[in-house]
Amino acid sequence: MITATAEIRVRYAETDGMGIAYHANYLAWFEVARCALLESIGLSYRQLDADNYLLPVLEAGVRFHAPARFDDRLHVTASITTPPRVRIRVDYEVRLNGRLITAGHTVHAFMNRDGVAIKPPAHVQECFARAFAPAHPAR
Amino acid sequence: MITATAEIRVRYAETDGMGIAYHANYLAWFEVARCALLESIGLSYRQLDADNYLLPVLEAGVRFHAPARFDDRLHVTASITTPPRVRIRVDYEVRLNGRLITAGHTVHAFMNRDGVAIKPPAHVQECFARAFAPAHPAR
Amino acid sequence: MITATAEIRVRYAETDGMGIAYHANYLAWFEVARCALLESIGLSYRQLDADNYLLPVLEAGVRFHAPARFDDRLHVTASITTPPRVRIRVDYEVRLNGRLITAGHTVHAFMNRDGVAIKPPAHVQECFARAFAPAHPAR
Amino acid sequence: MITATAEIRVRYAETDGMGIAYHANYLAWFEVARCALLESIGLSYRQLDADNYLLPVLEAGVRFHAPARFDDRLHVTASITTPPRVRIRVDYEVRLNGRLITAGHTVHAFMNRDGVAIKPPAHVQECFARAFAPAHPAR
Numbered sequence: 291m292i293t294a295t296a297e298i299r300v301r302y303a304e305t306d307g308m309g310i311a312y313h314a315n316y317l318a319w320f321e322v323a324r325c326a327l328l329e330s331i332g333l334s335y336r337q338l339d340a341d342n343y344l345l346p347v348l349e350a351g352v353r354f355h356a357p358a359r360f361d362d363r364l365h366v367t368a369s370i371t372t373p374p375r376v377r378i379r380v381d382y383e384v385r386l387n388g389r390l391i392t393a394g395h396t397v398h399a400f401m402n403r404d405g406v407a408i409k410p411p412a413h414v415q416e417c418f419a420r421a422f423a424p425a426h427p428a429r
Numbered sequence: 430m431i432t433a434t435a436e437i438r439v440r441y442a443e444t445d446g447m448g449i450a451y452h453a454n455y456l457a458w459f460e461v462a463r464c465a466l467l468e469s470i471g472l473s474y475r476q477l478d479a480d481n482y483l484l485p486v487l488e489a490g491v492r493f494h495a496p497a498r499f500d501d502r503l504h505v506t507a508s509i510t511t512p513p514r515v516r517i518r519v520d521y522e523v524r525l526n527g528r529l530i531t532a533g534h535t536v537h538a539f540m541n542r543d544g545v546a547i548k549p550p551a552h553v554q555e556c557f558a559r560a561f562a563p564a565h566p567a568r
Numbered sequence: 569m570i571t572a573t574a575e576i577r578v579r580y581a582e583t584d585g586m587g588i589a590y591h592a593n594y595l596a597w598f599e600v601a602r603c604a605l606l607e608s609i610g611l612s613y614r615q616l617d618a619d620n621y622l623l624p625v626l627e628a629g630v631r632f633h634a635p636a637r638f639d640d641r642l643h644v645t646a647s648i649t650t651p652p653r654v655r656i657r658v659d660y661e662v663r664l665n666g667r668l669i670t671a672g673h674t675v676h677a678f679m680n681r682d683g684v685a686i687k688p689p690a691h692v693q694e695c696f697a698r699a700f701a702p703a704h705p706a707r
Numbered sequence: 708m709i710t711a712t713a714e715i716r717v718r719y720a721e722t723d724g725m726g727i728a729y730h731a732n733y734l735a736w737f738e739v740a741r742c743a744l745l746e747s748i749g750l751s752y753r754q755l756d757a758d759n760y761l762l763p764v765l766e767a768g769v770r771f772h773a774p775a776r777f778d779d780r781l782h783v784t785a786s787i788t789t790p791p792r793v794r795i796r797v798d799y800e801v802r803l804n805g806r807l808i809t810a811g812h813t814v815h816a817f818m819n820r821d822g823v824a825i826k827p828p829a830h831v832q833e834c835f836a837r838a839f840a841p842a843h844p845a846r
Contacts, residue, residue, distance in 0.1 A: 301735055318719075
C-alpha cells in the first residue's frame with residue numbers, strides 16, 4: 291500500500307449555510323491528497339497534464355460521519371492498496387484531531403484529451419511498479 | 430416514486446483544466462434537483478433551513494460515464510423511490526441530449542443545528558405521505 | 569449600449585457560514601450574464617473557446633449593497649456601453665425583487681492560449697459593429 | 708502597516724477550461740490571507756464568527772496581471788495600512804516566484820447576523836490599537 295497525507299485548513303469560502311464545510315469540497319480535498327500521493331512516488335500530476343495524460347474521475351463515493359467547520363485543520367490521507375492496471379482506485383480518510391470524520395474513494399482511468407482510455411505512459415507504470423515492489427524481496 | 434428534473438447549464442466557472450465540468454460540481458447540481466424535488470411535494474428547503482431542520486448529506490456516490498462541457502444544457506433528475514423514514518435516499522441521473530452521462534445518489538437525515546438527528550416535523554411527514562399515497566386507492 | 573439579463577437562483581452550495589451567498593460567486597454569476605450578452609449579439613463563448621480565442625478577466629470590481637440568500641432569484645444584467653476595441657469592459661447589476669443588491673464590472677482582452685493579446689477575429693468585430701450600429705441610421 | 712502572507716497551492720479544482728486558475732478563486736485566497744492577518748494580531752475569525760460579529764465584504768477589486776496554473780505555489784500577502792475605524796480596508800498582492808501576478812483589495816464592516824452595522828467589540832479595537840501602536844514610541 292502506498293499512502294500520503296495532506297493538511298487542509300477549511301476556508302470560509304468552503305462553508306455553507308449550515309455553518310459546516312460544504313460536502314462537495316471533500317472531493318476537491320481528496321484530489322489534493324491524491325496529487326500528494328502521486329508526487330510521493332515520483333509522479334507529477336502537472337507533468338501528466340502537460341503530456342496530455344488525463345486522469346478523470348470515473349466513480350466517487352463519500353461517507354460523512356461528522357462535519358468539519360471553518361478553520362478546522364483536517365488531515366486527508368489518500369492510499370492505493372493494489373498496483374493499478376487499467377483503473378486506479380484511491381481510498382481516502384479525513385481526520386480532525388485524529389478522529390475519522392469522512393471516508394471515501396475514487397476510481398480513475400488514464401485518458402487522452404479526446405476522452406479515449408489509453409495505457410499509462412511507461413514511466414508511470416515504472417513509478418507504480420517501484421512503489422509497490424517489496425521493500426525486502428525474498429531471495 | 431417521486432421525481433423532479435432541473436435544467437443546469439454548465440458555467441465556465443465549473444470547468445477545469447481538462448476542459449470538462451469538474452466532477453465535484455455534480456454534487457451541487459444534484460442538490461439543485463433535490464430542492465426541486467422537495468419543492469414539488471410542497472416542501473421548501475428554505476423554510477426547513479429557517480426552521481432549523483437541516484438535511485445534511487451522510488453519504489454520496491457518483492458514477493461518471495461521459496463528461497459535460499461548458500455551456501452544455503444538462504437535465505438532472507432526482508427521485509425518491511421509497512417513503513423516507515429516518516433516512517432519505519435520493520437517486521440522480523444527469524442527461525445530456527437524452528444520453529445518461531452521470532448517475533448518483535445521496536443519503537440524508539434530519540438534524541438540528543447541533544448535529545443531532547431529529548424526527549422530521551409533522552408537516553414534512555405529511556408531505557411525503559401524501560406524495561407516496563396511491564393515486565387511485567383501492568376500495 | 570447592449571445588454572442582457574440572466575436569472576440566477578442561489579444554490580445552497582453558494583451560501584457560506586454567514587447564511588448568505590458567498591461573495592466570490594458573484595464573479596461566476598457575472599460570467600453567466602456576460603455569456604448571455606455575447607450570445608445575444610451572435611457570439612458564442614463556446615465557439616470562441618473552441619477557436620482558441622480566450623477572453624480572460626484583466627480586472628474585476630464589485631460593490632455589495634445587500635446580501636442574497638439561498639433560493640433567491642437574482643436578475644444579473646450585463647451591459648457594454650462602448651464598442652470594444654482592444655479591451656472589453658462589461659458592467660453588471662444584480663437585482664433581487666427589483667432592488668439593486670450588487671454592482672460590478674470586469675475588463676477583458678482577447679488572448680490566445682499562450683496568453684498573448686491578439687486581435688479578435690473578424691466575425692467578432694462584425695458582431696460588435698452590428699450590435700452598436702444605430703438602429704435608425706440618419707439618411 | 709500590518710501584514711501577513713499565506714501560501715496557496717493551486718488545486719486542480721480551481722483551474723478552468725483555459726487551463727489557468729479561475730479568477731473568482733482569488734477572492735477566496737485573499738480571505739485565507741486576511742484570516743492569517745487577523746490571526747497575526749491576535750484576532751480569530753472563528754471566534755468573531757462564534758460571537759456573531761461578522762465581517763462581510765462590502766467592496767472588492769482585483770487586477771490580474773498574469774495567470775496562475777495548477778500546482779503553482781502562490782504567496783498571498785494581505786496588509787492593512789491605516790487603523791480601521793468603521794470600515795476595514797485590506798490590500799492584497801499575489802506573487803508567483805516573487806513576481807506580482809495579481810493585486811486587489813477588499814473593504815469590510817462589522818455587522819451582526821441581521822446585517823446591521825455594529826461597532827466592533829472592545830477586544831477587537833484593542834488588537835488593532837496594539838498592532839498599529841508605534842514600536843518605539845517617542846519620548
